[in-house]
Amino acid sequence: MVFQVQKSDDITIVDVDGQLIVGNRQELKQKVLEELERGERKFLIDFANTGYIDSSGLGVLVSLSKKIREQEGELRLSGLNEDLRTLFELTKLDTLFIITDTREEALKGL
């Protein structure tokens, strides 16, 4: 798994390639928090290339979303396939996040 970070204007985009699970979630957390400390405020995490997410991966998203909101920033999620959407729905986390189908939609709104 690899987390790739790019910038598009003032938005920080993170691609999750592979799985977001207990073995690597800290890496994602650290990457996003570094950017937040550097002053970035708009974040998009794109799951278009993600296999699956476990509960600790979901947990990291929840905790990042809190930290970003504390700094008056915003986090969006995009590119969730049907499988991944199911996980958000089962845990009701779809009500907590702004989730868009495509990366483009998310970028437009941010």
Next chain:
Amino acid sequence: MVFQVQKSDDITIVDVDGQLIVGNRQELKQKVLEELERGERKFLIDFANTGYIDSSGLGVLVSLSKKIREQEGELRLSGLNEDLRTLFELTKLDTLFIITDTREEALKGL
């Protein structure tokens, strides 16, 4: 792993994608023997996309080479990387086969 069979003029080319090992060697054997029965006589097995070969994979090559020669055909091998060449050298099978670096060289000679 996948074995892909193509024709180039009167030459039958088989690509070995993945491993050639005990779990799949029969598949390769069958594919080549079918072509031999159909009347094909010139064969090239290309290992450019092969990970590794075990002793039973080597064994299948030896037995195919015998069967092809019995029908007055010819078998060449190409695309062996350094790792795979090592296996042929250790077992002295490099003395039994016509091995060329590239597929193009092999096709020229056949």
Next chain:
Amino acid sequence: MRSDLVLELPNDIKAIEHTVEFVVRRCEPSCEDQKRLRLNFRVALTEALSNAMLYGNHRDPAKRVRVEVTVKSCSVIACVTDEGNGFDPEVVPDPTCPMNLCKSGGRGVFLMRKLLDEVRYNDRGNSVTLVLRYGAPQNELRGASA
């Protein structure tokens, strides 16, 4: 009955991803529900392994986790056992309650139960059996379609 596959794993969360992949690949040829094997079983097994390593074995690298997998014509069964003292799975709070929704943890046992047809702990609570059923007689509340 003898299991189709037994693994004794090091207590290393970095090993989870490859282990889950290996087990799922082993089940693939016989499983009639590739979609739920890929999502439901994979995620549930990941949860069971990480709970075993983090809570059961308390991250102790000297401890091991045992996984026993049985593939039947209508189900895949995985039993994950750690060397810990167990816990009471009945008292795990519902993470979908509004009060808990913003917590970063507490979704593992819940997800296992939602995703699979059966999740059974032993009395001590250090061994969980995960069951994914396919074919005819299925649990109506079977997760991904809930």
Next chain:
Amino acid sequence: MRSDLVLELPNDIKAIEHTVEFVVRRCEPSCEDQKRLRLNFRVALTEALSNAMLYGNHRDPAKRVRVEVTVKSCSVIACVTDEGNGFDPEVVPDPTCPMNLCKSGGRGVFLMRKLLDEVRYNDRGNSVTLVLRYGAPQNELRGASA
């Protein structure tokens, strides 16, 4: 010493490839010789597993193969045990003799020995220990460079 990884595998040659992959991935982070792990160890482990399944367990699907892997700072050790009666590894003929060169079989034990630093059978002959060493004190006859 406890092994870092223990597998009990079904006697199914189709399982060999994924098993070898799983074990090698587990060894990768600690191994200092990726090249020989990728070729020498991978091929040797494949040979040991197929011999265990084909000759030791005589393709019997009810039998199992046990694999114990230990990763140390200067070696990777895999022990492969079947449920058979074993054999005498000393009487395996040299497949590189001109007489044997055209035979389709008989290269497995030979390759294991050529590729690894140490290949040790138990007395019964149903369990083989494969050792790949790296770092300073290495066997001079270490296969790939022979």
